[in-house]
Amino acid sequence: MYRYDHYDQTIVDERVAQFRDQVRRRLADELTEEEFRPLRLQNGLYHQRHAYMLRIAIPYGLLSARQLRTLAQIAREHDRGYGHFTTRQNIQFNWVKLEQTPDILERLAGVQMHAIQTSGNCIRNITSDQYAGIAADEIVDPRPYAEILRQWSTLHPEFAFLPRKFKFAINGAQEDRAVTAAHDIGLTVIKNEAGEVGFRVMVGGGLGRTPIIGSVIREFLPWPHMMTYLEAIIRVYNQYGRRDNMYKARIKILLKAIGSEEFAQEVEQEWQHLKDGPGTLTLEELQRVAAHFTAPAYEVLPASDAAIAQLRQENKAFANWLARNVKPHRIPGYRAVVLSLKKPGVPPGDISAEQMETVANLAERYSLGELRVTHEQNLVLADVRERDLFELWQQAKNAGLATPNIGLLTDIVCCPGGDYCALANAKSIPIALAITERFDNLDYLHDIGELELNISGCINACAHHHVGNIGVLGVDKDGSEWYQVSLGGSQGNETTIGKIIGPAFSAEQMPDVIERLIEVYLRERTDEEKFIDTVRRLGIEPFKAQVYGTPIEPKATKAGEQARG
Secondary structure, three states: OOOOOHHHHHHHHHHHHHHHHHHHHHHOOOOOHHHHHHHHHOOOEEEOOOOEEEEEOOHHHEEEHHHHHHHHHHHHHHOOOEEEEOOOOOEEEEEEOHHHHHHHHHHHHOOOOOOOOOOOOOEOOOEEOOOOOOOOOEOOOOHHHHHHHHHHHOOOHHHOOOOOOEOEEEEOEOOOOOOHHHOOEEEEEEEOOOOOEEEEEEEOOEOOOOOEOOEEEEEEEEHHHHHHHHHHHHHHHHHHOOOOOHHHOOHHHHHHHHOHHHHHHHHHHHHOOOOOOOOOOOHHHHHHHHHHHOOOOOOOOOOOOHHHHHHHHHOHHHHHHHHHHEEOOOOOOEEEEEEOOOOOOOOOOEEEHHHHHHHHHHHHHHOOOEEEEOOOOOEEEEEEEHHHHHHHHHHHHHOOOOOOOOOOOOOOEEOOHHHOOOOOOOOOHHHHHHHHHHOOOHHHHHHHOOOOEEEEOOOOOOOOHHHOOEEEEEEEEOOEEEEEEEEOOEOHHHOEOOEEOOOOEEHHHHHHHHHHHHHHHHHHOOOOOOHHHHHHHHOOHHHHHHHHOOOOOOOOOOOOOOOOO
C-alpha cells in the first residue's frame, strides 16, 4: 500500500498544527461558530445532534493493521469505544470533543492518515473497488491512479470551494464494484483494441435529492491526460455550477440543464488550455506510485485445499460462511474474506475498539497486514490462503465478525440516521435492527438469496438507498418519522434508480412491509432468479398491491431504540 513521502507527511503535519490553532481560537471565542464552521469542515469535523463527529479518510478503502490499531485507540480514548464505517470507505467517530480533535488528528498523522476534505465543498475521499489488485475480472489495477488523484486533489487551491461537494470513484474490473455511475465523476480504467490503458469518463451521476445516473462524455481518455482532463471538467463545473441554491449546485444539475453533449464540448474547449501541459502524467510518476501496489510474494499453492473441502462437508456453519463471506482471488490457493459488520443487534457498519484490534491481528496473521473497507460497510482481508480459512473463521466468529450474510437481506447498508445526524429526518438504525430481527433465520435468508437493502435517514442518501434493490428513506410527516420505500434500484454494471412504490409507512410497519415484498418475490420468482430480476420482470405493481392491499398490523418486535446512547 502507499506510504507517505516527505511532501505528504509535511502537508498533513502542517494541517494538524494549523487546525490546532484554529480550535484554540474557537475555544477562546476569537473565532465565531460561523467563522469556524468552514475551517472544521475541511478537517472532517461536523457538529451532530449530541456531539462533534469526526470523519476520517480511508483513501480507496485501504488500511494497514497499524492504522486500524490507531483507530481502535481513538475509539477507546476519544469516543465511546466504537467507530462507524461508511459507504464512502471512511470511518466516523460520533462522540469526539472539540478540544481533543487536534490530538486525534496528530495521532492519525503519525500513522499516515488524515481527515482532510472528508467534508466541505471540495473533492472528497477517492473511492474504488474493495477487491482492487486481487479480482479475477480485473483489467487494470485502479489503485495507482486513485492514489495519484488523491495527491492531485488534496488541498488543490482551485478546487477548495466548489459550488458543492464533489465525489470520485474509480474502477478497473469488468464488474463495477465502485458504483461509478452514481458519482460526480466515475472513471473506469480500460484497455483499447491496441492494448493501451485509458479511462472511460462518466460525469454527472449522484444520488440525494435528485438521483441521476452519470453520462459518458469520453469513451477513451489516454492515461497521461487523466489529471488535465479532469481538471477541465471541474473548471467547467466551477465556472457554471450554481451557487445560489445548494440543492441545485451539484454537477449533475448542470449536466441536466445543458445536456451531456454541450457539457462535453465545454470540457473539450477548456482542456485545450491544459492538454499536454505541466499537469500531464508521466510514465516515471505513474511507475513511482504503482511501485507501492506491486503484488506480494504469493506462495505457490494448489487451487483448492482438500482439508478445507472436507471441513465444508462436515460443518454446515462453516460451509454457510464459505458460501457467503469468502470470495475468489486471482492467485490459486488464495481467497478474499469479508468480515461482516452486520451481526444481529448491532448497528450496521459499527465496530468496537476490541473488534478493530482483533481485525488488525487477523490481518497481520492471515492477510499480509492489510485490509479493505467496502462500500457495503464491511471489511475485507484480501490475501488469505485457503488452508487458513477454517482457523480464520473460528477466530472471526468468536469476535462477532463472521455472520454469513454477505449479499443477503440482513447485510443492510445503513447511515447513522436520526440517532446521530443533525440532517436526518428519521432514525435508520432501529429500522435496520427490527428488519434483521424479523429475518433472523439463516436458512430462510439463504432461500431468499441475494438482495440489497439500503436505509437512509434523509434525502442526502448516505446509505445509497436509491440503488438498493429495496430502498428505504426516512421522511418527516407532520413532525413524525415515516419511511418511503422504493424498488428496483441496483449498482454494478446495470446501475439503476429505484422507483417509489407509494405512500410512506410508520416505523412499526417496516418489518411487515419488507416481509410482504419478500412474499411476492418467493411466490413469483423463476428458477435462478434473484430479487432484482423478478422486480425488473414484473415491475413494481404486484409488490405494491401486496403491501397496500390490506392494512398492516405490526407484529411485536424486540428491536427498538438503539442501545448505545
